[in-house]
Amino acid sequence: MENDNNIIVDARGKACPTPVIMTKKAVESAPGKTVTVIVDNEVAKENVSKFAASISYDVAVESREGLYYLTLTPPGGVAQPVTMENQPDVMKCESTLESQTYVVVVTTDTFGQGDSTLGKLLMKNYIYALKELDNKPSSIIFLNRGVFLTTEGSEVINDLKELEKIGVEIISCGTCLDYYNLKEKLQVGSVGNMYTIAEKMSKSRAVVL
16 A cells, blocks of 8 residues: 555564565665554564664654554655665675575474474474575575475475575475485475585585574
8 A cells, every 4th residue: 555655564463574574575666755564563563673774764663552553764755775885884794794605404394493383384484584585595405304395285385486486496305205205295396315415505604494
């Protein structure tokens, strides 16, 4: 929803990191415009506020009837392009790090330890977030129970297929697929051996889950 000068982003009921992703897309689609984001929880409010600060937008927060209304305004009312010239030296270091090639290694079908239902939800949100990142991994490698995410019945197949379409390599461990009798149920990506996996991990920064 939007008028001539203001875009409304309704992120009520959206789980992390969706409110931030929705806000990012709105800001990018309409540089120079004010963006009002509506969220219904403290975590989303804080995350959107931090995102706004990271791109030098001013944030005004209003709370009413259990909802948070965050009004994001570009400095001076005009969005400034982020360039190496207008960022401090520390930002240059961060930009260099962010541009590095990396691979994600997924060794389980849940994110973290603890409640399995929560872990599955977090993993689903993480895969979705990877899809929305500007600096996407070159490869996502699935090992051990991670292969349950690339096979029949997985809730993240569509997101993984979208990542594959835009050039992210999806690799599932062949030994792991055999162990769990899942090789015939593979839905996305290719089957890899441990040598190939070790080689890819040795050549890039690896994020292991």
